[in-house]
Amino acid sequence: MIEVGTVLAEEVFYLDRALLREYADASGDQNPIHQNEEFAVSVGLPNVIAHGMLTMALVGKFVSDWAGGSAAVKEFSARFVKPVIVPKDQKVDLTVSARVSEVAGDRIKLDISATSAGIKVLGMSKAVVVKSENK
Amino acid sequence: MLNPDSVGRTFAGAESVNVSQDQIDAFCALLQESDMSVAPPTFSIRITLAQSQAILSKPEIGLDWTRLVHGDQKFEINRPIVAGDSFRCSSTIENYKVVAGNEIVSVRSDLYSGNEVVVSTWSTLVVRA
Numbered sequence: 001m002i003e004v005g006t007v008l009a010e011e012v013f014y015l016d017r018a019l020l021r022e023y024a025d026a027s028g029d030q031n032p033i034h035q036n037e038e039f040a041v042s043v044g045l046p047n048v049i050a051h052g053m054l055t056m057a058l059v060g061k062f063v064s065d066w067a068g069g070s071a072a073v074k075e076f077s078a079r080f081v082k083p084v085i086v087p088k089d090q091k092v093d094l095t096v097s098a099r100v101s102e103v104a105g106d107r108i109k110l111d112i113s114a115t116s117a118g119i120k121v122l123g124m125s126k127a128v129v130v131k132s133e134n135k
Numbered sequence: 136m137l138n139p140d141s142v143g144r145t146f147a148g149a150e151s152v153n154v155s156q157d158q159i160d161a162f163c164a165l166l167q168e169s170d171m172s173v174a175p176p177t178f179s180i181r182i183t184l185a186q187s188q189a190i191l192s193k194p195e196i197g198l199d200w201t202r203l204v205h206g207d208q209k210f211e212i213n214r215p216i217v218a219g220d221s222f223r224c225s226s227t228i229e230n231y232k233v234v235a236g237n238e239i240v241s242v243r244s245d246l247y248s249g250n251e252v253v254v255s256t257w258s259t260l261v262v263r264a
Contacts, residue, residue, distance in 0.1 A: 077209035
């Protein structure tokens, strides 16, 4: 039984430069701060950073896996509080967890936490899913 | 700087946007999502950000897209997007303020299929000083 306070099992995703390129192609967002280290540094960033929306897409996968598929996700929101920094030839973590904050019939609201290298990257992240087995 | 007359106005996308299975497959592949029958929850950003960029960077509206960062994002999904969908996008500039020289713009975008709103999104975009 899912109830307020139920904690979802933590999941870790890994991001590297190849995934950023793949996301740039799939999303159409070719901003060089997500691919070119020299350019990213020139605009004051510490290194190449992941697209905020890639971070959010991975968190969306965490939510939809738990809820039973992409079609179960009805609302999803987040603030981009810190970038996920992706140095060359490294895989960096995106560690995601969540807790049930409201249950109304089959509609379940989640409060989501997402960190990378121990730093919170998303704030105020919430999702509403429909999980029919909770009827 | 954004033209203040544009705040509160709704702009229609110039043309309809078609969703292909290839686009959904590419998005699913990078997420290692095996069910490609519907689009992942954040797929619509691919449509709405491009539409917002086309609208907001018009000279008469005047947002400088090159110094833009994404502040926050929200989706309301009335039904999942599938291959074959064709959308008209409308974007409304809901709010605009300047804080410490940074321009903060809130944009709502609705994706319509006929008269049905399939997905609504809210984006806060920040143009750094």
